[in-house]
Amino acid sequence: MEKKVIGLLVVSCLLAGCRCRQGSVPAEPVQPVAAEAAFVPVFSAEPIPAAVETRMRGVSYPENAGISLSDLRYLRLSYVDFEGHEQVGELVCNKAIADDLVAIFRGLYEARYPIRSIRLIDDFGGDDEASMAADNTSCFNYRKKTGMRELSKHALGLAVDINPFENPYVRPSRVRPSGASAFADRARDFPHKIDEEDLCYQLFRAHGFSWGGTWRSVQDYQHFEK
Numbered sequence: 001m002e003k004k005v006i007g008l009l010v011v012s013c014l015l016a017g018c019r020c021r022q023g024s025v026p027a028e029p030v031q032p033v034a035a036e037a038a039f040v041p042v043f044s045a046e047p048i049p050a051a052v053e054t055r056m057r058g059v060s061y062p063e064n065a066g067i068s069l070s071d072l073r074y075l076r077l078s079y080v081d082f083e084g085h086e087q088v089g090e091l092v093c094n095k096a097i098a099d100d101l102v103a104i105f106r107g108l109y110e111a112r113y114p115i116r117s118i119r120l121i122d123d124f125g126g127d128d129e130a131s132m133a134a135d136n137t138s139c140f141n142y143r144k145k146t147g148m149r150e151l152s153k154h155a156l157g158l159a160v161d162i163n164p165f166e167n168p169y170v171r172p173s174r175v176r177p178s179g180a181s182a183f184a185d186r187a188r189d190f191p192h193k194i195d196e197e198d199l200c201y202q203l204f205r206a207h208g209f210s211w212g213g214t215w216r217s218v219q220d221y222q223h224f225e226k
């Protein structure tokens with residue numbers, strides 16, 4: 001009986017990598033059991049990498065005289081999605097606001113502020129409507145203002161749209177993205193609504209951005225620009 005117990009102990013020691021049989025030989029420090037791979041948040045800004053340029057050319061970045069690629073930065077930003085999971089998103093912005101955005105998104109992440117997704121508009125073929133319909137947060141897209149000839153601040157990478165489905169662009173005649181009309185009524189309370197009490201609003205304002213939610217003729221609740 002006793003022999004069997006000792007035998008079991010030896011076997012279990014061997015299985016566990018136990019060093020009890022090494023006598024007086026100094027044991028090496030035992031490696032800690034590998035913890036569950038911890039999520040390491042990332043908040044980086046760098047010149048547009050070649051692979052990202054390939055994705056952008058002819059999509060968000062057509063041939064143009066307005067902005068050079070060297071004025072843009074590629075950001076990787078950790079965020080917490082609507083299901084509470086940590087994710088890493090991609091965003092392209094003007095180098096003039098790269099530090100602001102890194103600080104703002106770090107603040108949002110630390111507060112576990114929910115963001116649906118942060119993907120380049122190129123993943124949506126440069127189609128702003130498609131990106132908004134997917135509730136995607138984005139920044140740079142070389143395009144004109146909605147329904148106008150003038151370039152949008154997005155064309156310079158100086159505007160960011162956050163959770164656009166719950167925070168649509170509202171004209172008296174039309175709500176964009178289509179399907180988001182229910183979120184045009186800002187007297188109503190619902191999750192992910194940006195208003196002046198909202199952390200996202202407060203962080204962007206603290207960094208000198210203006211908010212489209214207080215524009216007069218149209219309201220663009222998703223939109224912050226500098």
Ligand SMILES: [Zn+2]
Pocket residue numbers: 154159160161220222223224
């Ligand atoms: Zn916008």
